[in-house]
Amino acid sequence: MIKICQDKPFEYGYNAITVMGEKEHDTMMDFGILRLKKDQKEVFFSENKERAFLMIKGEVALEWNGCKRIIKRESCFDYNPWVLHVPKCTEVKITGISDDSEINITSTTNDRNFNARLYSPDECASEERGKGTLNECSTRIVRTVFDYSNADYSNLVLGEVIDFPGKWSSYPPHHHPQPEIYFYKFYPENGYGFSQLGDRVEQVKNNYTIKILDDVSHPQVTAPGYAMYYIWVIRHIDKNPYKSPQYPIFESEHLWVNDKNAKIWPEK
Structure with missing residues (x-):
């Protein structure tokens, strides 16, 4: 596990967090945060990478392939995301409308051509997982924007999780050989949680990033x-x-917690 700390606000413009092809701990992805002030314009283009632009907060104008849309998201905690997903050789222009906007940009190589798509909040699959088991200790909201089931042409899977105070997610512990990135926000912003990868545990705070590599399990928990x-x-x-x-x-040793009849204490 590699933790990347960001203890101050991001600068305006694009802030790279990870870069594809790093000599150590390579996730095979470019990953960063674009911060825009009002009327600030940024243009993105890649000859060989697909890109996903996930709106975290704010209001911006998007332009691509002759299309233009204004998108707005007041809170990443309360509303599903807008996501623009484009193939290689697609120019994307983003202009800030609100005083302060943040967009996550993830890129990776992909030789396949596909139609660019703007996913609306209504198209995001949102589900409440863990509900009804073990006193709701791992109840959380999982949002999936696109995965292999609806975008098998992509080399990415993209989504979000909302953890309620004091509760777990990514639970029961699971793992997979594909590299993954977690990027965190807290409400209030001075909050914190813990990320576990295998036997190692790291505290995470607002704007921190975790790289998940080496096929290790990675449950998470947030503070009360x-x-x-x-x-x-x-x-x-x-x-x-x-x-x-x-x-x-x-x-497998932790799968029993998914049983709706599971009990921590034996009945008297």
């Missing part, structure tokens, strides 16, 4: 009083995509 949000993005491996039912692989 603080809601935790994180973006999760997985990079498919050639000839071994992240798809159901092969992945994720759950640790």
Whole structure:
């Protein structure tokens, strides 16, 4: 596990967090945060990489392939995301409308051509997992924007998780050989949580990033009083995509917690 700390606000412009092809701990993805102020314009183009632009907060104008849309998201905790997903050789222009906007940009190589798509909040698959088991200790909201089931042409899987205060997610512990990135936000922003990879545990805070490598399990928990949000993005491996039912692989010793009749204490 590699933790990347960001203890101050991001600078305006694009802030790279990970870069594809790093000599150590390579996730096979470019991953960063674009921060825009009002009327600031940024243009993105790649000859060989697909890109996903996930709106975290704010209001911006998007332009691509002759299309223009204004998108707005007041809170990543309360609303599903807008995501623009484009293939290689597609120019994307982004202009800030609100005083402060943040967009996550993930890129990876992909030789396949596909139609660019703007996913609306209504198209995001949102589900409440863990509900009704073990006093709701792992109840959370899981949002999946696209995966192998609806975008098998992509080399990425992209989604979000909302953790309620004091509760677990990515649980029961699971693992998969495909590299993954978690990027965190907390409400209130001075909150914190813990990320476990195998036997190692790291504290995570607002704007921190975790690289998940080496096929280790990775459950998460947030502190009481603080809601935790994180973006999760997985990079498919050639000839071994992240798809159901092969992945994720759950640790069998902990699967009993999914039983709605599971009890911590024996009945008297």
